[in-house]
Amino acid sequence: MKKLTLGLAAAAITVALAGGALAQTYPTRPVTMIVPFAAGGPTDIIARIVADHMSKTLGQQLVIENVAGAGGTTGIARAVTAAPDGYTIAMGHLGTFSAAPATYPGLKYDPINGMQAIGLAGGTPILIVARKTFEPKDLKEFVTYVKANSEKVNEAHAGLGSVSWTTCTLLKAQLGVPKINAVAYRGTGPALNDLVSGQVDFMCDQIVSVAEQVKAGNIKAYAIASKQRSPALPDVPTTTEAGLPEYQIEAWNGIAGPKGLPKDVVDRLVAALDKALNDEGTKKRLLELGTVMPTAEERTPAGFAALIKRDAEKLSPALSAAPK
Numbered sequence: 283m284k285k286l287t288l289g290l291a292a293a294a295i296t297v298a299l300a301g302g303a304l305a306q307t308y309p310t311r312p313v314t315m316i317v318p319f320a321a322g323g324p325t326d327i328i329a330r331i332v333a334d335h336m337s338k339t340l341g342q343q344l345v346i347e348n349v350a351g352a353g354g355t356t357g358i359a360r361a362v363t364a365a366p367d368g369y370t371i372a373m374g375h376l377g378t379f380s381a382a383p384a385t386y387p388g389l390k391y392d393p394i395n396g397m398q399a400i401g402l403a404g405g406t407p408i409l410i411v412a413r414k415t416f417e418p419k420d421l422k423e424f425v426t427y428v429k430a431n432s433e434k435v436n437e438a439h440a441g442l443g444s445v446s447w448t449t450c451t452l453l454k455a456q457l458g459v460p461k462i463n464a465v466a467y468r469g470t471g472p473a474l475n476d477l478v479s480g481q482v483d484f485m486c487d488q489i490v491s492v493a494e495q496v497k498a499g500n501i502k503a504y505a506i507a508s509k510q511r512s513p514a515l516p517d518v519p520t521t522t523e524a525g526l527p528e529y530q531i532e533a534w535n536g537i538a539g540p541k542g543l544p545k546d547v548v549d550r551l552v553a554a555l556d557k558a559l560n561d562e563g564t565k566k567r568l569l570e571l572g573t574v575m576p577t578a579e580e581r582t583p584a585g586f587a588a589l590i591k592r593d594a595e596k597l598s599p600a601l602s603a604a605p606k
């Protein structure tokens with residue numbers, strides 16, 4: 283019995299030492315950060331800005347791999363079912379982590395109990411945007427027009443369960459026009475290209491990819507679905523100011539990895555994310571695009587996991603009932 287106790291104690295010490303050694307050495311090679319959408323969309327933009335600085339802290343490159351498909355769930359499934367060694371993580375968002383469970387009954391991952399939340403990278407306010415030649419001049423006209431022409435208008439989104447799909451699904455439910463022709467893209471990067479060239483009519487998207495195009499006058503923004511205007515687009519009214527106060531939704535992007543990641547690895551990633559978000563240059567790039575900087579609590583695994591769960595619960599009834 284004594285021998286067994288000693289044996290267990292020795293094993294525990296070995297595991298503890300191995301963990302310590304891992305913390306000192308991790309990462310010894312590049313880390314893959316999966317972006318579950320095409321390049322040029324908000325998830326890709328935030329991932330590249332944050333990964334740039336995290337790579338410096340970690341001493342190894344965070345390599346972005348775009349794995350698009352099924353509203354981002356293909357890429358997230360690959361990341362959170364990878365070996366829990368810290369070499370595969372993902373940048374996901376409100377869609378892949380909170381909307382997907384209610385959208386995909388056979389979802390291959392469980393964002394609440396089956397993955398390791400690492401931290402929130404940024405809040406990303408939602409804008410209702412349209413091609414610049416779209417007839418409605420403001421949000422009130424947009425609402426009237428879409429209701430009267432629901433057979434004719436085209437919406438662009440990044441696939442079922444994506445943020446663009448989720449947020450426009452909530453908007454359409456509020457307007458009482460749940461069914462509208464929709465064109466699904468592999469990300470809102472390519473969707474935005476088609477909006478700029480006038481091939482689709484409107485989209486709901488995260489501010490970071492649309493802000494520059496709105497400022498350049500290449501598309502128009504009817505409203506931002508937040509309580510306050512964004513400093514990045516001060517001329518765009520809130521939905522409350524523009525006459526649709528009940529339409530409010532906050533999106534976000536954050537990092538997660540497989541369940542079972544060693545604590546030391548999680549700690550290193552969390553510290554690297556925190557350092558990136560505190561870096562003046564990184565912060566400036568994110569703020570210029572309209573990102574809302576996460577609080578200290580939201581940057582922690584527990585704070586981020588709580589946000590994922592809260593939003594999943596909030597979205598579940600509407601998304602379960604939405605036409606797919």
Ligand code: MLT
Pocket residue numbers: 319320322323324325326354375377439440443444445446447468469470471487488
């Ligand atoms: C979304 O609609 O979920 C995102 O905008 C997709 C993306 O990041 O491209």
